[in-house]
Amino acid sequence: MLKIENLSFSYPRRREPVVDDFSLDIAEGGIYGLLGPNGAGKSTLLYLISGLLTPRSGKVLFKDKNTRLRLPETLNDIFIVPEELTLPAVKLDSYIKMNAPFYPRFSREDLQRHLATFEVDDIARYKLTSLSMGQRKKVFMCFALACNTSLLLMDEPTNGLDIPGKAAFRRFIASSASDDRIIVISTHQVRDIDRILDHVAIMDRHSLLLNESISTITDKLAFLNTADRSLIDNALIAQPGLGNAQIIVANDGSYDTEVNLETLFELATTRRDVIDSLFNSKKA
Amino acid sequence: MKTQSQIFDFGRFADCVSRDLRLNGKSWMLKALMMLGVTTLLLIFYTHPDYDFVGCSDYAKQQEESTFLIFRFGGAAFCALGASMLMENMTSKGLRLNSLMSPASDLEKYLSRFLICIVGVTVAFIICFAIADAIRVFYIMHEYGDIDGLSYVGPFGVQVFAESKFYLWGFFLAVQATFALGSTVWPKNAFLKTFGTIVLLLVIFRIMSDGVFSLFYNPGFRTVPDWIETIAKTVPTIWAIFCYITAYYRFKESEIINRF
Numbered sequence: 263m264l265k266i267e268n269l270s271f272s273y274p275r276r277r278e279p280v281v282d283d284f285s286l287d288i289a290e291g292g293i294y295g296l297l298g299p300n301g302a303g304k305s306t307l308l309y310l311i312s313g314l315l316t317p318r319s320g321k322v323l324f325k326d327k328n329t330r331l332r333l334p335e336t337l338n339d340i341f342i343v344p345e346e347l348t349l350p351a352v353k354l355d356s357y358i359k360m361n362a363p364f365y366p367r368f369s370r371e372d373l374q375r376h377l378a379t380f381e382v383d384d385i386a387r388y389k390l391t392s393l394s395m396g397q398r399k400k401v402f403m404c405f406a407l408a409c410n411t412s413l414l415l416m417d418e419p420t421n422g423l424d425i426p427g428k429a430a431f432r433r434f435i436a437s438s439a440s441d442d443r444i445i446v447i448s449t450h451q452v453r454d455i456d457r458i459l460d461h462v463a464i465m466d467r468h469s470l471l472l473n474e475s476i477s478t479i480t481d482k483l484a485f486l487n488t489a490d491r492s493l494i495d496n497a498l499i500a501q502p503g504l505g506n507a508q509i510i511v512a513n514d515g516s517y518d519t520e521v522n523l524e525t526l527f528e529l530a531t532t533r534r535d536v537i538d539s540l541f542n543s544k545k546a
Numbered sequence: 547m548k549t550q551s552q553i554f555d556f557g558r559f560a561d562c563v564s565r566d567l568r569l570n571g572k573s574w575m576l577k578a579l580m581m582l583g584v585t586t587l588l589l590i591f592y593t594h595p596d597y598d599f600v601g602c603s604d605y606a607k608q609q610e611e612s613t614f615l616i617f618r619f620g621g622a623a624f625c626a627l628g629a630s631m632l633m634e635n636m637t638s639k640g641l642r643l644n645s646l647m648s649p650a651s652d653l654e655k656y657l658s659r660f661l662i663c664i665v666g667v668t669v670a671f672i673i674c675f676a677i678a679d680a681i682r683v684f685y686i687m688h689e690y691g692d693i694d695g696l697s698y699v700g701p702f703g704v705q706v707f708a709e710s711k712f713y714l715w716g717f718f719l720a721v722q723a724t725f726a727l728g729s730t731v732w733p734k735n736a737f738l739k740t741f742g743t744i745v746l747l748l749v750i751f752r753i754m755s756d757g758v759f760s761l762f763y764n765p766g767f768r769t770v771p772d773w774i775e776t777i778a779k780t781v782p783t784i785w786a787i788f789c790y791i792t793a794y795y796r797f798k799e800s801e802i803i804n805r806f
Binding site: 273312314316332333338341350352356359363 | 561
């Protein structure tokens with residue numbers, strides 16, 4: 263469904279490319295986490311995917327159409343939620359009347375349902391610009407999901423959300439996932455999306471370190487919170503905490519654990535050899 | 547399911563225009579009111595029987611010259627201001643994202659802005675001029691009674707005074723198109739930046755052409771051959787077409803960040 267082929271991009275007056283010979287193939291729907299440190303090129307990659315930037319080389323194909331051409335049939339099937347929003351000074355109803363006609367699968371019922379999930383269904387009488395940053399983000403994400411596009415790109419979606427908002431965000435994303443919809447969430451706040459991802463891609467300075475499904479990762483790695491000294495000493499990585507340490511060990515089949523994205527990110531960025539031998543050896 | 551054209555579809559184009567008008571409708575109304583106010587004041591001031599800025603002996607001549615002057619230069623200024631707003635929806639990263647990701651073709655988005663900022667502003671100026679001239683006649687009649695030669699001129703009457711309608715409309719087209727192109731180069735403060743650039747280029751051109759003339763020709767040589775006049779008549783229209791096409795391609799190649 264989404265194919266990124268040998269994508270390279272660099273900003274003017276910067277020697278190093280932001281994205282260098284990047285390839286990724288997403289065949290089916292699901293929730294994809296795009297993780298990476300600040301400046302790794304996550305937002306740039308999202309802009310390249312949506313056709314908002316022109317790559318130096320390579321291309322992005324969505325349903326076999328080059329997204330850079332920005333064809334209406336492609337644009338009405340893609341929605342991007344940027345980190346910083348610019349919304350017009352109109353009420354929600356006017357906003358819907360202005361934008362919904364462009365999206366053939368837009369559903370007002372879905373929008374109402376999502377607004378209720380985020381507890382912002384009472385904002386109809388206010389102008390969008392008079393809402394707080396968090397409220398604006400919630401409303402915009404509700405509209406984005408209600409457009410029912412096959413590709414939804416979200417850049418740091420939990421920035422500016424309050425604690426109940428983050429919990430609601432997880433519920434709302436999990437309930438919207440389907441086999442024919444790709445949701446790509448780019449973030450460095452990994453705890454906010456810990457348990458909703460189907461797939462993880464970790465970027466570091468213009469290249470992809472890890473690109474695996476959650477099930478493959480948990481088949482090969484076990485994520486433990488332990489005080490056991492022998493386990494800690496033999497761990498692939500250990501993050502000390504109060505009393506216990508968060509560790510990753512190779513999974514020999516005896517563990518059934520949930521992914522801890524923070525520790526996985528630490529492993530991917532500091533122990534590339536481990537990641538390469540476990541996940542990338544057969545691909546090379 | 548009906549397949550829509552990916553280059554131009556009238557339904558999508560109408561949606562684009564409707565969205566642009568909903569977003570900026572009030573602001574455009576205020577701009578039209580301002581245009582009416584300024585045009586009215588200028589018309590009254592320049593055709594006032596107590597002053598004669600254009601140096602005419604009779605009122606009919608003063609009225610003719612003044613209305614023509616304001617129609618030409620006022621129109622050019624307002625239409626240039628309107629054209630400078632062609633890329634108003636591309637002034638920030640957020641606005642660029644909203645505009646570029648809107649599911650319509652680049653041609654539809656560009657034509658929607660063109661319809662509002664170029665055609666809409668021109669029509670609005672013509673209407674404002676018609677109303678302002680009627681107010682002028684009413685005001686002068688009210689203040690000074692029936693002056694010899696006082697009459698309603700309006701936007702269509704004023705064209706009679708132009709030596710060539712081709713020159714008049716060519717001039718409008720060229721000015722608007724230049725500012726439209728300027729707005730694709732500098733989306734922010736497009737009017738001032740384009741105006742500054744035009745002035746600078748004209749000054750350089752004048753100095754260079756005077757220098758070349760004095761070097762190679764007799765200082766008394768000032769006769770313009772016929773063929774230059776023919777070219778001069780067509781150049782503004784060709785320039786306008788060039789500017790609008792270049793502006794479209796600049797918009798089409800726009801990205802979320804202004805790289806070029």
